Amino acid sequence: MLGAAGFSLTQLISCAPTSSVYKTTITNGDLNVPLNLFETSSLQIVRPAGWYYDVAVQKNDDNSYTALLLQCTHQENQLTPTGTGYHCSLHGSDFDKQGNVRKGPAEQPLHHFETSISSGTLNIHINSFKP
Numbered sequence: 515m516l517g518a519a520g521f522s523l524t525q526l527i528s529c530a531p532t533s534s535v536y537k538t539t540i541t542n543g544d545l546n547v548p549l550n551l552f553e554t555s556s557l558q559i560v561r562p563a564g565w566y567y568d569v570a571v572q573k574n575d576d577n578s579y580t581a582l583l584l585q586c587t588h589q590e591n592q593l594t595p596t597g598t599g600y601h602c603s604l605h606g607s608d609f610d611k612q613g614n615v616r617k618g619p620a621e622q623p624l625h626h627f628e629t630s631i632s633s634g635t636l637n638i639h640i641n642s643f644k645p
């Protein structure tokens with residue numbers, strides 16, 4: 515019994531998402547993310563201090579960036595990255611990497627934040643937005 519439980523735990527750990535979370539604060543209305551983080555992965559999950567929801571930042575093939583609030587537009591559940599987009603475990607909505615609805619019940623796309631680059635840093639413009 516114990517052996518079986520240990521095997522199951524190992525399986526669960528090996529299946530867990532491996533993306534790390536970059537924790538930061540909002541400074542002058544921006545989240546600032548070092549661009550060199552994207553050298554290891556084109557997707558970074560950013561957690562603003564004091565927010566329940568994370569922000570997913572995708573580096574696109576054309577070197578632009580897409581910053582999305584990981585809050586389901588159906589009933590506000592936190593979304594999880596899937597590799598091809600984002601999934602809501604509450605009622606099953608799926609969103610693509612650009613935040614568009616692929617599968618409902620959600621009907622609205624995810625909230626986008628504008629971005630800019632300065633001095634090796636991606637600036638995600640939060641301004642006064644609060645989820």
Ligand code: FES
Nearest residue numbers: 586588589602605
């Ligand atoms: S809250 Fe996400 S599908 Fe319902």
